[in-house]
Amino acid sequence: MNQVVMVPYPGRGHINPMLNLCRLLSSRLNRHTRTTIFTVVVTEEWLGFLNPEPDQDSIRFTTIPNVLPSELNRGSDMVGFMTAVQTKMEGPFVEVLDQTEFPVKLIIADATMRWPFGVANRRNVPVAAYWPMSASSFSVVYHVDLLESHHQLFANVSGVISQLYFQLIP
Known part of the structure; x- marks a missing residue:
């Protein structure tokens, strides 16, 4: 049996x-x-929102604890939420991964999170x-530095965006 682990960013526009x-x-x-078998890893809170279909025997859900601010009020501190996603x-x-029933053959991770790539590399x-x-x-997002250097942005966001999105592989 093969297992693919899916790791979405914890937001509806990424999970769905x-x-x-x-x-x-x-x-x-x-x-x-x-x-x-496809194993989708979400927080406990997100599993409650999803209400997964029980008849899908090849798609399973597993949870991690709610280590992030609640989805219900994450907009009040978006940078804090994004930082928690990257660090917690x-x-x-x-x-x-240590408790999986079958060996993990592939991890498919949301590109906006850098830590799954490091985990996968360390585990080969x-x-x-x-x-x-x-x-x-x-x-x-990928070219935000060029937009900023050509004065096509009205805010200095390159440090935040590059830290949160594009340091995928350590």
Whole structure:
């Protein structure tokens, strides 16, 4: 049995697209035999929001503790929330990997989080970056330094964006 671990950024615009990808991959890979299990890792709070379908035997959910500020009021301190995502989820995620039933053959992680890539590299597990937003939004974030150097931004955000998004592989 193969296991793919899916790690979405804890936000609806990231989790829902990753679940769609998970369903698509599961239906294609498991068309004739159930040989691949997809394990989606979310916080306990997010599992309560999702209400997963019980009839999907090849898609499982596992949780990490609520180490982040609640989704219900994260907008009051967005930078604090984003910082917590980058600093507090790795430890519980490693514990989940240590307790998996089947060997992890692949990790698919949201590209906005850098720590899953380090975890995968340390464990010698292949990792794929998943970007759930449009290519144009990726290009803007990826090239924010150029936009800033050409005075096309009205705020100095390059330090924050590069720290939070694009230090993917340590």
